[in-house]
Amino acid sequence: MIIRVRTNIGIWRVNIKSPTSSVTTQTILDEIAQTRPHVLYEAPLSLDPKCSQPIDTSRPLCEQRGLQMTDGLMIYCKVDASTCAENTVGNKTDGGSSSANDGAMSAAATDNNNKQPSSSSAYTKRIIDKDGRIKLIHTNDESNTNNNDLGFRKGLMPLRDIKKSWTLNEFTAMDDKYNFKIKRQEKSFVGVDGLHLESTAVESFQNYLRRFQFRQQRFGYLYGRFVDEEEANDNEKEEDTSHIRQGWGARMPKKEDSKVKKNKKVIVEAIYEPPQEADADAAEGFVMLDDDQEENVEHLTSMLGLQKVGWIVGQPPRETGFQFSAAEVIMAAEFQLECAQGVEETPFVTVRVTVGDEGNVIVEAFQVSLQCMEMVAEEALEIGPNPGFCYVNETFTAIQEGKPSPTVENNFFLTLVPIHGYQSDIFVTQFPFANRPFDDRQQTHDEMKRQLSKSGQAGWTFIDLLSDFALLLYLCKFLDVSQDMPKICESVKDREVLLDDGYKIIISSMAGMDGSY
Numbered sequence: 001m002i003i004r005v006r007t008n009i010g011i012w013r014v015n016i017k018s019p020t021s022s023v024t025t026q027t028i029l030d031e032i033a034q035t036r037p038h039v040l041y042e043a044p045l046s047l048d049p050k051c052s053q054p055i056d057t058s059r060p061l062c063e064q065r066g067l068q069m070t071d072g073l074m075i076y077c078k079v080d081a082s083t084c085a086e087n088t089v090g091n092k093t094d095g096g097s098s099s100a101n102d103g104a105m106s107a108a109a110t111d112n113n114n115k116q117p118s119s120s121s122a123y124t125k126r127i128i129d130k131d132g133r134i135k136l137i138h139t140n141d142e143s144n145t146n147n148n149d150l151g152f153r154k155g156l157m158p159l160r161d162i163k164k165s166w167t168l169n170e171f172t173a174m175d176d177k178y179n180f181k182i183k184r185q186e187k188s189f190v191g192v193d194g195l196h197l198e199s200t201a202v203e204s205f206q207n208y209l210r211r212f213q214f215r216q217q218r219f220g221y222l223y224g225r226f227v228d229e230e231e232a233n234d235n236e237k238e239e240d241t242s243h244i245r246q247g248w249g250a251r252m253p254k255k256e257d258s259k260v261k262k263n264k265k266v267i268v269e270a271i272y273e274p275p276q277e278a279d280a281d282a283a284e285g286f287v288m289l290d291d292d293q294e295e296n297v298e299h300l301t302s303m304l305g306l307q308k309v310g311w312i313v314g315q316p317p318r319e320t321g322f323q324f325s326a327a328e329v330i331m332a333a334e335f336q337l338e339c340a341q342g343v344e345e346t347p348f349v350t351v352r353v354t355v356g357d358e359g360n361v362i363v364e365a366f367q368v369s370l371q372c373m374e375m376v377a378e379e380a381l382e383i384g385p386n387p388g389f390c391y392v393n394e395t396f397t398a399i400q401e402g403k404p405s406p407t408v409e410n411n412f413f414l415t416l417v418p419i420h421g422y423q424s425d426i427f428v429t430q431f432p433f434a435n436r437p438f439d440d441r442q443q444t445h446d447e448m449k450r451q452l453s454k455s456g457q458a459g460w461t462f463i464d465l466l467s468d469f470a471l472l473l474y475l476c477k478f479l480d481v482s483q484d485m486p487k488i489c490e491s492v493k494d495r496e497v498l499l500d501d502g503y504k505i506i507i508s509s510m511a512g513m514d515g516s517y
Contacts, residue, residue, distance in 0.1 A: 001071045003028060006049070009081045012036075020069050025057045028075075035086050043078035051078055153178055154394040180380065180392075181399045182408055185369035185415050189345040191229040193265035194418030195310070195365045197351065198224075200429040201271045202312070206353050206361050208436055209314040214355045216278035217285030222310035223301050223469070224268040226347050264347045266309050266417075269424050270469035272297055275435045283327035283383045285315075293434065296476040303489035304472075310349035310365075311335055317355055321411070323366065324352065325387035329410050333368045333376035343374045349417055365417035372413035381408075426492065428464065431471035443474050449511035463499050466507070467492045478510060 001020065005012040005028065014031045016023055025045045032039060043051035047066060055064060055075065062069045152159045152174075159166060205220060275289035291297075301307065313328060324332070332350040340346035351365050375381045375396075384391035389407040392398040398405050430451050432441040441447060448471065455462040466472070472489070479485055484503065491499040 001069075001073075004072060004074045005032070005045070006074055006076050007084075008042075008078050009084060021060060021062055023061050023069070024059070025055050025061070036084050038083045038085070040080040040083045041077055042080055046076045049076050051076055153396075156395060178395060179397045179399060180371065180375055182405070182412055183371065184412055185371065188367040188415040188417045190347045190349060190367065190417045191265045192418070193229045194420060195349050195351070196265065196267045196420050196422035197222075197363070197365070198268050198270065198424050198427070198429065199421045200423070201268070202351075202353070202363060204429055204433060205271055205273075205312060205314065206363070208433070208439060209353065211438065212278075214314065214316050216314075217316065218273065218276065218278065218314040219284075219286060220271045220273035220312050221308050222268045222312055222349070222351065223270045223272060223306040224266065224309045225306065226264040226309060227267055229265045266347050266349055267422065268309060269306060269427050270429075271312060271433075272469070272473070273433055273435050283325070283387075284331060285325075285327075293473065293476070296473060296481060299481050300469075300473055300476060300485065300489070303486050304469075305493055308339065309347070310351060312351040312353060315352055315354040317357075322388055323364075323414060324350075324410050326381070326383045326390045326410060327387070329368055329372065329390060329413055330376055330381055330383065332366070333373045333381075333413075336368060337373050337377055340373075343370065343377055345370065351419075363419065365419040366414050367417055368413045369415060426467060428468050429470070430465070431468045431474065433470050434473065443470070445511055448474070448507075449513055452508065452511050453513060462504055463491055463495065466499075475507070479506075 001016050003014045003016055003023075005014055012032060014028055016027065016031065018027055028045060044054045044057075046055060047053040047064075055061070055067075061067055061073075067073070151157065152162065159171075163170075205218075209216070209218060274291045274294070276286045277289060278285065279287045311332070328350075335350070336346050336348045337343065339348040349365050349367060351363065353361065353363050356362050372381070378396070380393050380396040380398075381390040382393055384407065386407070389409055390413070391407050392405070398408050400408070432439065432443050432447055434443055436442075451468070451471065452462065452465050454460045455465055466488070472485070472492070475488070476485060479488075487500065488503055491497045
């Protein structure tokens with residue numbers, strides 16, 4: 001008997017030779033597989049055109065309710081059109097003989113020399129046959145598969161699956177969403193006063209990098225404040241020192257004499273280095289580990305009136321002009337997106353610490369451009385074999401000098417931020433940093449005693465010595481973060497708020513101090 005299977009690409013006629021009483025859905029599928037071996041079913045064999053009533057696969061068709069086993073029976077299914085090429089190579093026709101089949105096999109073997117695709121190939125493409133009909137054929141070339149031929153762009157649906165009809169303006173507008181005309185952003189989003197980086201904290205960071213001769217990459221988060229700065233005065237004139245390296249060997253961008261729009265400057269009070277492992281095989285040069293102190297860091301910074309204003313990365317020596325790898329550029333963009341909560345301007349900064357040819361430490365601050373943030377948000381940038389370039393995802397097009405480019409040099413995305421040394425008037429940086437393996441000093445009660453014992457000497461007070469971000473974070477492990485730490489942090493922020501003597505006694509006892517505080 002003949003069973004007709006109506007699919008979304010046409011009607012298939014299936015010749016069933018088995019007894020009617022034994023025909024199941026698997027019988028029909030097996031017969032279809034004889035001529036179309038790679039069919040992928042998007043909806044199962046069903047009783048209705050919408051495929052909302054699947055046929056019970058556990059019983060023969062003759063026992064199905066609402067289904068009469070007659071010649072020409074119609075059932076329904078939906079298939080992936082790109083997998084439905086008909087396999088006609090090496091199959092016997094109904095009236096064919098063995099010798100005819102052998103001849104076909106022989107011909108197929110002869111055609112092997114011409115590298116004809118095998119009928120067992122899983123890839124198909126559409127062609128126009130001699131009689132003008134469009135048909136699917138097998139191909140060994142994955143790049144010529146039907147999905148890639150029909151996709152609006154690689155990885156996207158065909159245009160007709162998105163919308164049935166298109167105007168030229170609609171198509172152009174949609175296509176423009178995937179085109180990026182690469183342009184350099186000359187100015188950062190940080191005000192002319194730039195970045196004020198706490199000197200003692202960054203010195204501790206670079207000293208730890210020196211332990212490994214700057215051969216291991218490492219990163220940390222910068223915590224501080226974004227501060228509004230006043231407009232520059234037209235009458236103020238400053239000497240042009242843009243050609244001079246200042247501070248830690250950082251290059252200073254040329255300052256403008258004209259009045260600039262009110263913006264923000266960035267003040268860094270502390271650095272926190274989360275758990276990490278150096279890994280030369282990782283694109284970033286390190287692997288982030290789970291941080292059991294993450295919540296304490298968030299609570300502590302909030303209580304101290306600080307926020308994440310940037311990140312700092314230690315780099316090995318690199319050739320001149322190679323500032324950041326593609327992985328670092330993408331990571332910087334992700335941080336800026338997180339801070340801005342979208343593709344918006346933000347003063348969030350990226351600081352690199354490395355060593356020059358003569359062994360001098362170089363500390364520079366940058367931002368990535370708004371266009372880089374947008375491309376990362378759209379997942380248009382990827383890491384490739386050359387770390388000096390960001391690779392463009394095949395779905396998107398980067399246009400440089402009027403031509404499509406598969407890569408974008410990292411420096412096109414960078415803007416320089418002026419950087420200044422800064423000595424915090426609130427915090428000290430004396431306690432050992434957390435998460436530093438192989439460091440000479442580790443966070444212990446003995447180290448806490450060593451630091452707090454200076455109270456009353458050389459002008460130090462107990463609260464002065466307690467105002468150390470690393471020490472306060474260490475105390476979060478032993479004191480109640482929601483009850484005790486807010487009161488301690490209030491005294492740290494405002495020295496006119498006296499620290500309760502009870503907390504002094506508790507902390508001194510933890511440190512094993514016998515004397516006065």
